[in-house]
Amino acid sequence: MVTISVNGMPPKTQPVDRKYFEDDVKAFEKEHPKIKIDAREGQMDPKTFSAKLAGGQLEDVYYVYFTDPAGLIQRRQGAAITDYVKNTPRVKDIKPEYLKVFTGPDGKLYGLPNGQYSLGLIYNRALFKKAGLDPDKPPTTWEGVRAAAKKITALGDGTVGYADYSKNNQGGWHFTSWVYSMGGDIAAQKDGKWKAAFDSKAGHDALQMLHDMRWTDNSMGTRQLLQIDDVQKMMGSGKLGMYMAGPDNIPTIVKQFEREYSEYGVAAMPGKATLGGGNGFMFNPKASPEKIEAGIEWVLWKYLNPDRTEFEDKRASGNDVPIGLPLDRLFNGAAETEQDRAHEKYANVPQENYEPFVERNALLDQKVEPPNAQQIYTVLDGVMQAVLTKKDADLDQLLVDASKKVDTILATVR
Amino acid sequence: MNNPSRRRRRLSEHLVAYSFLGAGVLCFALFSWYPIVRGWLLGFQEVTFSQPATWVGWDNYRRLFADPLFVTAWKNTGYFTLLALVFGFAAPFLTAVVLNEFRHARSYLRMTVYLPVMLPPIVTMLLWRWFYDPGPGLFNNVLETFHLPAQQWLESENISMISLVLVSTWANMGTTTLIYLAALGSIPGEVYEAAELDGASIRQRLWHVTIPQMRFILMITLLLQIIGTMQVFIEPYVLTGGGPDDATVTVLLLLYRYAFVYNDFGMASAMSTVLFIVLGLFAAVYLRLTRGKG
Numbered sequence A: 001m002v003t004i005s006v007n008g009m010p011p012k013t014q015p016v017d018r019k020y021f022e023d024d025v026k027a028f029e030k031e032h033p034k035i036k037i038d039a040r041e042g043q044m045d046p047k048t049f050s051a052k053l054a055g056g057q058l059e060d061v062y063y064v065y066f067t068d069p070a071g072l073i074q075r076r077q078g079a080a081i082t083d084y085v086k087n088t089p090r091v092k093d094i095k096p097e098y099l100k101v102f103t104g105p106d107g108k109l110y111g112l113p114n115g116q117y118s119l120g121l122i123y124n125r126a127l128f129k130k131a132g133l134d135p136d137k138p139p140t141t142w143e144g145v146r147a148a149a150k151k152i153t154a155l156g157d158g159t160v161g162y163a164d165y166s167k168n169n170q171g172g173w174h175f176t177s178w179v180y181s182m183g184g185d186i187a188a189q190k191d192g193k194w195k196a197a198f199d200s201k202a203g204h205d206a207l208q209m210l211h212d213m214r215w216t217d218n219s220m221g222t223r224q225l226l227q228i229d230d231v232q233k234m235m236g237s238g239k240l241g242m243y244m245a246g247p248d249n250i251p252t253i254v255k256q257f258e259r260e261y262s263e264y265g266v267a268a269m270p271g272k273a274t275l276g277g278g279n280g281f282m283f284n285p286k287a288s289p290e291k292i293e294a295g296i297e298w299v300l301w302k303y304l305n306p307d308r309t310e311f312e313d314k315r316a317s318g319n320d321v322p323i324g325l326p327l328d329r330l331f332n333g334a335a336e337t338e339q340d341r342a343h344e345k346y347a348n349v350p351q352e353n354y355e356p357f358v359e360r361n362a363l364l365d366q367k368v369e370p371p372n373a374q375q376i377y378t379v380l381d382g383v384m385q386a387v388l389t390k391k392d393a394d395l396d397q398l399l400v401d402a403s404k405k406v407d408t409i410l411a412t413v414r
Numbered sequence B: 001m002n003n004p005s006r007r008r009r010r011l012s013e014h015l016v017a018y019s020f021l022g023a024g025v026l027c028f029a030l031f032s033w034y035p036i037v038r039g040w041l042l043g044f045q046e047v048t049f050s051q052p053a054t055w056v057g058w059d060n061y062r063r064l065f066a067d068p069l070f071v072t073a074w075k076n077t078g079y080f081t082l083l084a085l086v087f088g089f090a091a092p093f094l095t096a097v098v099l100n101e102f103r104h105a106r107s108y109l110r111m112t113v114y115l116p117v118m119l120p121p122i123v124t125m126l127l128w129r130w131f132y133d134p135g136p137g138l139f140n141n142v143l144e145t146f147h148l149p150a151q152q153w154l155e156s157e158n159i160s161m162i163s164l165v166l167v168s169t170w171a172n173m174g175t176t177t178l179i180y181l182a183a184l185g186s187i188p189g190e191v192y193e194a195a196e197l198d199g200a201s202i203r204q205r206l207w208h209v210t211i212p213q214m215r216f217i218l219m220i221t222l223l224l225q226i227i228g229t230m231q232v233f234i235e236p237y238v239l240t241g242g243g244p245d246d247a248t249v250t251v252l253l254l255l256y257r258y259a260f261v262y263n264d265f266g267m268a269s270a271m272s273t274v275l276f277i278v279l280g281l282f283a284a285v286y287l288r289l290t291r292g293k294g
Helices: A015-031 A046-054 A069-074 A089-093 A096-101 A125-130 A142-153 A170-181 A201-216 A228-236 A249-256 A289-302 A306-316 A333-346 A351-361 A373-389 A395-410 B004-042 B059-066 B068-101 B106-118 B121-132 B138-145 B160-185 B189-197 B202-213 B215-229 B234-240 B251-261 B265-293
Strands: A002-009 A035-041 A061-065 A111-118 A120-124 A160-163 A187-190 A193-196 A240-245 A264-268 A273-283 A365-367
Touching (some): A002 A015, A015 A035, A046 B251, A061 A289, A069 A273, A096 A111, A111 A289, A120 A249, A125 A240, A125 A264, A142 A160, A142 A240, A160 A228, A170 A201, A170 A273, A193 A395, A201 A373, A228 A240, A228 A249, A249 A264, A264 A351, A273 A289, A306 A333, A373 A395, B059 B068, B068 B160, B068 B215, B068 B251, B106 B160, B121 B138, B202 B215, B215 B265, B234 B251, B251 B265
Parallel strands (some): A273 A365
Antiparallel strands (some): A061 A273, A111 A273
8 A cells, every 4th residue: 555645636715626636536546446645735836845855745746837847857856757657658648749848868757747738829809809800810920919919009998909928037938939939949959058049030029029019019008027917917807908828828817807718719829939838747756666656657547548538528517617728738649639529529618719729829839948947037037128118128239148148047957 | 158958949940040041042043043054054065855965165156156146136235225224214213203293193193104014015015016007006197197207117227126115115114113203202301391492493403412312223223224124025026026127136036036946045045145144244233232232
């Protein structure tokens, strides 16, 4: 008998999700009589992670965002699981780009993904209509976004056409996505060494577009230094036309601000590429092999189990749990088809509103975050802030200065 | 007269005293001194918490001093402290002097001045965020009423730090005002009466009676304020995130980033040791001053 502690349990404020989770624990324990689950709320929180690890309080299986694994692996704060999963066929069905997020420089696997999103544009369909735009045909280029933002801003009454983040590392995260969409890169490897790569045409074009929307068109509002919850609030209050986000933002806005799913659409990222993010699970480096084995079994059963998708969707439908958002496309081939079929059958959100996203997103390059992402984002926050708060910002100088800083950060990548 | 039973009694009396003292020392050692010493040691280590820490010598300090933000953070913190002294030192003193003159509604006014201190800091920050909002915010609306140009309170590199100091002053001046009021109350009334009889004006009374009488307390609050404002964190963390363009990155905000965003506890500890040394200097001056008065 082995007991494993796992986190990722929904809080009591989400009673439906919480009950499903508890039911799943019971079902899993019934199917696996030798494993007992000690479930806890929460996920990997950088504020408490080190203290928990140092004090022996870290769960055996812990939830992480895609930004975390690289640093955790570098600091040897996760257990390698390659040997445990080498004979597990389902792991081979997971799209390699998401497994790569959990792969260390030594080629070993350190975790499993369980959720995924690609950044796109969330937009307010009513404002599109009001501004004379077709909500079924959202913009596919940044020029199109700029034109639409102008029209939406022209509606007046404090309406903002497009908003973006520039605080607490979220500005850097979005600037990265801007550069990707313009066909550029944030960091590139040359002769085995990482170097900043955004002092490029793509970097310049991204800044120029942001600058022009902010200062020439005045379509980005006057208040800056925003972060995700500020922008969600603007979208929830019906005063914002578009912002860059993953489709997983929609349920948050709908629930938090008591809106309807039908009010929002999602478009794919304009341009050539998009940034993909997500979450997954890693394993405590101090856990015993039996616990790691049991932990992998739990993650595969609960989160990466196409055979259970239909059951889960059926159970959730009609219970205020959104089904059918264009998310979590982690699997290849047959497994993906099986999941898509189930989602379509039980969809309770207007899937036609997400068609512009689904159709174009498949054509875009999916890129992940650069190494040492959080440190780099701190620097790039400054770039976003300068462009959005200084009308006469020297765009080229900003890129040169930030590149130098990022080069020093990248020099520490092992 | 030193008979054995008396000595025993005295020893047992001391034993009780020592055991109380011992418990106190133990608590201090465990919760205060040990973390401080551990912090110093961490500054010389690479810490992962999954494996034993490795000694890296002065590596963390070298990396720290090489970080361009390190200098920026100290400059910004110095600027904040200076501004905080200009606003935060004068404002409570003047408020206390004015309040002291009121004969009626004195307790009501004191409570009103103290009210902001009772607000949870996060509520204060959110309230001021609305004041500063360049769109529907209070301040710009007031400026607009007087046909004055709207300001980018938090978004302009030039005034964002001043904006943060204003919040900090508003939120914290209640406590200092009460200290000043207490000190003012302890100045003997006869001194003022004598000055009045000599025909001293209000300004002269302030200059020749109040300030000299309060010199010591003013010096102490000045030092405490320097120590307090150098640890500014929540204002830039909530209101600007260190922006725009690093204009409000403070020492503690940078330390927080090292520890909890980059999970680099070695660097964070090195930074906190540097901060400890700087604050220690001010604390030494404070101790010296108070010892004289003790």
